Amino acid sequence: MKRWLAAIPVAVLLIFSVLAANQLMNPEKGDFERVLRDAPGTTFETMDGQKIQFAPSPTGGAVAVNLFASWCGPCEAEHKYIMALSEAHPGQVFGVLYKDKISAGQEFLDRLGNPYTQVALDPDGQGGLEFGLTGVPETFVISPAGDIILHIDGPLNESSAKKIGEALESAPPN
Structure with a gap:
């Protein structure tokens, strides 16, 4: 009778281990992501030779920053x-051309249309890393103070575009 009592802690430990392993192997999206973080203070050169920073916001209001590349199918x-x-x-949507040639990015925008107020260049990918990019395309909404208030990883769809629009309306440009 006393032997089965010794099995109880082992069974509890086994159940806990299975649950923990399942959670580690299948985390909910965003579990390991900070909700609010600073946009990078990096100064980017733009396609037209100017300089731009996204912290604080270049417009004084919320802006969307879309990291894209001409070689990226989901970006198209x-x-x-x-x-x-x-x-x-x-005036609230900016682009960052990630690890791409200016000529290829310009061709991409000429073919599909240029929705961006300005396009920053990130030829070595360092700016993308500072944003927290995991792979293009990704879109970040930055508050007037320079905080990332929304991060959409992967290509936009109707639902995610609506979320971005709502975040942009929270602080329109001056």
Whole structure:
């Protein structure tokens, strides 16, 4: 009778281990992500030779920053949503050309349309790393103070574009 009492702690430990392993192997999206963090203070050169920073916001209001590349298929697929955001929120949508040649990025924008107020260049990918980029495309909404208030990883869809629009409306440009 006393032997089965010794099995109880072992069974509890086994159940806990299985649950913990399951959680580690299948975390909910965003479990390991900070909700609010600073946008990088990096100064980017733009396609037109100017300089731009995203912390604090370059417009004085909330801005969306979309990291994209001409070689990225999902970037092309999401482009219609970026165009719609730019039309609905003029002056609030910026692009970062990630690890790409200026000529290829310009060709991409000439072919699909340029929704961006300005396009920053990130030829070595360091700026993307400072944003917290895990892979293009990704879109970040930055508050007037320079905090990342929304991060959409992967290509935009109707739902994520709506979230970005709502975040941009929270602090329009001056």
